Amino acid sequence: MARIAIPTKDEAPAKAQPILENYNKVLGTIPNFFAMISQSPDALKAIADMHGTLGKSLGHKTRERIHVMTAEVNGCSYCLTAHSYLGAKLNGLTAEDLELNRSGHSTDPKADAALTFAYKVAQSRGHIEDADFEAVRAAGFSDAEVIDIVAETAFSFITNLFNNTFGTERDDLFQPALTVRSAA
Template identity: 75%
Template sequence: MARVAIPTKEQAPAKAQPILANYEKVLGTIPNFFALISQSPDALKAIADMHGTLGKSLGHGTRERIHIAVAEANGCDYCVSAHTYLGGKLSGLTQEDMELNRDGHSNDPKADAAVQFAHRVAKTRGHIDAGDFEAVRAAGFSDAEIIDIVAELGFSFVTNLFNNTFKTDIDSVFPVIHTKSKPTA
């Protein structure tokens, strides 16, 4: 159970309601994560802006793969559940691929390089070696796209922190997936 109340769109502050309405329009539902943070309209706007702006160069499928890999690395059940749902529904990712994503891989060769890189950056908190960087570059990612991978990973970290801290309830439309292990304090 969430540590704070998850308001409905109507219970959310007026400043947050249009943002929630947009998520409802695009996704057909308002994910509990966005409803929870709507209690701070400024936080909701910042996260919604980041969410809507990032990752276009990577494509939706690679974005979802990165989110799944990072959620697994950070032990975020909510995000691994949400992005598995979104990866399948909106990006057409297979269950097999999404399971590989949880271990930092993909069955798509180019996406595999991005997911491996994102997973490594997440696990080391950015303390990677030159070989990690060169591998993603050798797979065909430009410097701008590598920056986008790290930015997307940063967005994932933010959502993972919120959902782990507040124990956000997994939405009923998402499959309930538990991460394989939780990071230790």
């Protein structure tokens, strides 16, 4: 059970309602995470802006892969469930790839390099080795794209923190649910 109320769109502050409506248009529902943080319209706007802006150079599939990996690293069941669903249903990621994503790998060689790097960033909280940075560059990622990998990983940490802290209830839409394997 969530530690704080998850308001409906109509119960949310007026300043938050247009952002929630946008998520409703795109997904056909308002995920509990966004509804929950709508109680702070400033937090909702910041998260929505980051969500809409970051990682475009990486593509949707790699972004979802990073979110699945980070959710596993941080023990965030809500994000693991949501992003594995979105990765499969909206981005065509296979069950095999999603399973690999959880441990920082992918069936796609370039995405594998991004995920391997992002996994090391997440696990070490950014204390990587020079060889890690050189490996992601050698896989064809520009400095700007490496920044985007770190930014997407950091953004995912933010959502994991919110959902772990407040015990956000899983949305019925995000089925089937994966279970976090790692100890957070």
